[in-house]
Amino acid sequence: xxxxxxxxxxxxxxxxxxxxxxxxGKRLANGLGSSLxxxxxxxVAEDELKNLGAYGAGKILSAExxxxxxxxxxxxxxxxxxxxxxxxxxxxxxxxxxxxxxxxVAVRLNAGLVSAVNGLPVSYQPFVVSxxxxxxxxxxxxxxxxxxxxxxxxxxxxxxxTFAGEALIEKIDTSSMTSGTKxxxxxxxxxxILLSEADVVVSGGRGMRSAxxxxxLEELAGVLGAATACSRPVSDEGWRPHHEHxxxxxxxxxxxxxxxxxxxxxxxxxxxxxxxKVIVAVNKDPEAPIFSxxxxxxxxxxxxxxxxxxxxxRKLKASS
Amino acid sequence: xxxxVCISNVxxxxxxxxxxxxxxxxxxxxxxxxxxxxxxLALTRAIELKEAHPALVQKITVxxxxxxxxxxxxxxxxxxxxxxxIRVDAPGGDSLFTATQLAHAVKGEPFDVIxxxxxxxxxxxxAVGGMLAELLDYNSVxxxxxxxxxxxxxxxxxEIDGGKQSIETSAPVVLIVQKGIAINPRIPSMRGIMTAxxxxxxxxxxxxxxxxxxxxxxxxxxxxSACKMIDPENIDELVHLLHTEARxx
Numbered sequence: 001x002x003x004x005x006x007x008x009x010x011x012x013x014x015x016x017x018x019x020x021x022x023x024x025g026k027r028l029a030n031g032l033g034s035s036l037x038x039x040x041x042x043x044v045a046e047d048e049l050k051n052l053g054a055y056g057a058g059k060i061l062s063a064e065x066x067x068x069x070x071x072x073x074x075x076x077x078x079x080x081x082x083x084x085x086x087x088x089x090x091x092x093x094x095x096x097x098x099x100x101x102x103x104x105v106a107v108r109l110n111a112g113l114v115s116a117v118n119g120l121p122v123s124y125q126p127f128v129v130s131x132x133x134x135x136x137x138x139x140x141x142x143x144x145x146x147x148x149x150x151x152x153x154x155x156x157x158x159x160x161x162t163f164a165g166e167a168l169i170e171k172i173d174t175s176s177m178t179s180g181t182k183x184x185x186x187x188x189x190x191x192x193i194l195l196s197e198a199d200v201v202v203s204g205g206r207g208m209r210s211a212x213x214x215x216x217l218e219e220l221a222g223v224l225g226a227a228t229a230c231s232r233p234v235s236d237e238g239w240r241p242h243h244e245h246x247x248x249x250x251x252x253x254x255x256x257x258x259x260x261x262x263x264x265x266x267x268x269x270x271x272x273x274x275x276x277k278v279i280v281a282v283n284k285d286p287e288a289p290i291f292s293x294x295x296x297x298x299x300x301x302x303x304x305x306x307x308x309x310x311x312x313x314r315k316l317k318a319s320s
Numbered sequence: 321x322x323x324x325v326c327i328s329n330v331x332x333x334x335x336x337x338x339x340x341x342x343x344x345x346x347x348x349x350x351x352x353x354x355x356x357x358x359x360x361l362a363l364t365r366a367i368e369l370k371e372a373h374p375a376l377v378q379k380i381t382v383x384x385x386x387x388x389x390x391x392x393x394x395x396x397x398x399x400x401x402x403x404x405x406i407r408v409d410a411p412g413g414d415s416l417f418t419a420t421q422l423a424h425a426v427k428g429e430p431f432d433v434i435x436x437x438x439x440x441x442x443x444x445x446x447a448v449g450g451m452l453a454e455l456l457d458y459n460s461v462x463x464x465x466x467x468x469x470x471x472x473x474x475x476x477x478x479e480i481d482g483g484k485q486s487i488e489t490s491a492p493v494v495l496i497v498q499k500g501i502a503i504n505p506r507i508p509s510m511r512g513i514m515t516a517x518x519x520x521x522x523x524x525x526x527x528x529x530x531x532x533x534x535x536x537x538x539x540x541x542x543x544x545s546a547c548k549m550i551d552p553e554n555i556d557e558l559v560h561l562l563h564t565e566a567r568x569x
Contacts, residue, residue: 112532
């Protein structure tokens with residue numbers, strides 16, 4: 001019996017979210033009295049895989065392949081690995097890849113799936129997990145009743161723990177992988193902090209007034225080492241790209257610190273940010289609903305407040 | 321080419337969620353029902369494609385699994401521009417149950433491109449589209465933010481972690497779509513509403529299927545403590561609080 005965690009690399013390297021899901025998998029395995037097996041698809045150096053031992057990795061199945069993500073092919077590989085390792089629980093991150101693969105894997109394993117789980121199970125027997133529902137307006141507890149279970153973990157909700165131990169690497173065969181989709185081109189953001197990985201997010205709304213006013217916001221983000229984001233009207237207007245849109249139909253983020261600058265706080269936006277640990281709002285309207293979701297608020301004009309904030313954080317960073 | 325759009329019937333986004341006294345179920349009394357926002361974008365793109373390529377796209381069908389109370393939402397999709405509708409008479413159940421019902425109704429039917437929203441705004445499962453693809457043994461592409469058709473070739477852009485990919489595939493295929501596929505959802509015209517009344521809506525009996533999970537209960541999310549207001553002339557105070565009180569900087 002084991003817990004199988006699918007781990008994703010980016011250009012052969014693992015990210016913070018990988019350490020989180022590995023250490024989460026280890027805690028699940030401990031809770032179930034079983035062992036942890038990881039599955040890596042792609043090309044990752046042995047040292048990088050071995051590093052996962054410190055986060056609880058026991059056995060790592062390494063499927064070395066250059067085949068890009070194809071939902072069907074990857075899901076088939078993950079399901080086979082789960083069957084071969086006798087996994088009763090399969091875990092993936094609730095990100096673009098996990099959303100693509102977990103449902104297919106669940107069908108292959110005839111398993112119930114609960115996605116976007118927000119931490120360790122409420123109970124192991126029966127297996128009950130907790131997640132947000134109605135776009136953050138409710139918390140729901142769900143029991144997975146099937147023999148094999150699949151869950152996806154909301155990022156930045158479980159935390160990272162370290163464990164003593166060493167990882168054992170076993171290569172698995174990928175020669176039978178075939179793809180029904182053809183990748184024509186790939187565009188990867190470089191030199192920018194990814195919204196999905198960021199500890200701090202600086203986000204602007206319609207109150208920023210125009211696309212030209214984004215420079216001071218980017219400066220603040222630069223000082224804080226933050227990712228930039230925006231509300232829906234801003235991406236709809238084309239002031240910022242769609243991949244920066246945070247909210248119900250955009251991205252759901254869970255950073256430690258979220259700055260809502262000139263964002264009124266429509267319910268659709270709050271759905272995307274309610275898992276943030278601390279929210280700072282700046283808005284000229286004291287009645288803006290964002291203040292009921294925020295931890296710290298400033299009523300003021302961004303044109304003057306934003307440069308002052310950048311300066312004040314720069315001072316702090318310089319002194320620490 | 322025939323396009324199928326899977327529709328989830330969900331409470332309006334601004335609905336205040338109420339519960340039964342035992343907190344084991346949601347109290348849906350008085351709720352306004354809408355087409356799930358992501359499915360609405362999928363439908364909008366399907367209609368745009370049919371308008372742009374009338375010779376290529378023959379028909380747009382919408383499908384949902386649900387009770388008769390889901391029919392007004394299907395009629396709304398017809399009013400937006402879909403040609404016909406299917407309701408699988410299978411209310412309730414988890415994503416596996418719903419996907420099994422849809423697969424049962426779709427299997428063997430000549431749908432070339434099946435569009436599903438990436439998430440539904442009620443249970444936020446992000447599961448039915450991928451499950452449907454696997455049950456039908458079709459290829460799928462998830463997190464699709466643009467879709468074009470060229471002959472038999474299906475060209476999409478998919479979001480990947482920290483970037484995007486242009487992908488080519490062929491029918492039949494399930495595309496799980498997100499923001500960007502369309503920007504402004506199509507709103508029914510008066511004429512659309514009139515013609516929707518007489519467009520075909522077929523009811524299919526439910527298949528035997530068992531769910532893989534069930535809801536145990538609900539909780540209201542924890543209340544946020546009051547927002548601490550800071551003087552715009554005293555930004556240092558904000559920095560100080562984030563550093564020493566919240567400890568996030």
